[in-house]
Amino acid sequence: MKFITNRTIILKSFIAAIAVLGIKNFIFKHLSLYGQDFHDLIELADISIIFTGAFFVFGLLLAATMTDFKESEKIPGEIASNLEAIKDWIYLAFRAPRTGTSDLCRQELNPVFLRQEMIAITNGIVEWINSNGKDSNVIFPLIRKSNEIAYYFAERGVDKEAIKGIQENTNAMRKQLTRAYSISRNNFIKPAYTLLHSILFIVMSLLLITKFKSPSADYLVTSAITYLFCYLYLLISGLDDPFDIFNGDTNVDLKPIDRFRQRLVSDFLV
Incomplete structure (x- = not known):
């Protein structure tokens, strides 16, 4: 199944x-039309310039979508790095001296609560990226759970550097997920897709009525050009939203977050 997707x-x-x-x-x-077969209406040499121009336009649009995709590839690694940093700041909170005289400041920090919060945040981010809707009402309240850890520490007199570090990494993670949300929700400009659809229709229509010198040339050239143009169109569509779970070929790799989640579950505050 993975081979197909x-x-x-x-x-x-x-x-x-x-x-x-x-x-x-x-x-x-x-x-046929007035005795002329439909599949032999025009010569291949007459329309070769159209294929050349079409490839050029597809290349320009492919280059444009690659820019967003290159940026998207960095997002999972940056999110994983921020989650890793928050985890390290939590470790510091357990080791650094605490200040304050309130009853909460005398209490021991709850490792079970902190472990569950970090696992919930990480799992929620992965599930949101893998979701179809990319609902902003889900991801942004989830990110605030990270700040809840900072508030928890502040109430208990934890080292201020740990609190500041958690908030800074939370804000950086919010920016990265906002960028992922923007890329996923804002597709390439509609007139560009209209142009792609028009080119595909024209190319396919011309191939159907083009005359070739031999049947073998007919089969080879028609299938090759159709394959290449369809491939380019699907590639551009996929790169336009690299967080779309239905585009298996062009999805960004979530391995950095998955590997962090494995480490988190196996050894964090166990």
Whole structure:
């Protein structure tokens, strides 16, 4: 199953190439207009410039989407780093001298509570990234749970540097998740997608009515061009939202957060 989900673009492009070949050979070869077969209306040399221009436009749009994708690739690692830093600040809170004379300041810190909070925050971030809706009403209250740890420490006279460190890393993590939310929710400009759809329609239509010198050239060129253009379109669509769980090929790698979660569960305040 993982083999298929990680190669959806290849499979969809291959299916599109087979479909165009089938339509051309089983439908269009039986149609004619004033005695002229539909599949032989124009010569390949007459439209080669169109294919060249179409590839150029697809390349420009691909370069534009790659910028956001490169930025998105950094986000899981940065989130994991901030979570790791918050974990270290919690360790410091247990070891550093405490100040204050209130009853709460005399109490022992609760490791079970802190462990559960960190695991809940980490699991919530992973679940939100893997969700379809990317609901802001879920992720931002979840991030505030990290500040609840800072408030918990402040009430108990914990070292101020630990409190400050937790808040700074929480704010940095909020910015990173806000950026992930923005990338996921704000797709590429609609006129650009309209242009892509128009180019795909024109290219596919021209391939269906283009005459080739031999049947083998017909099969090879039609399938190859269809495959390449469909692949480019699906790649651009996938890179436009690298946090979309349905785009297995172009998802950002959440391994840094997953590895942190494994370490957290196995050894944090056990």
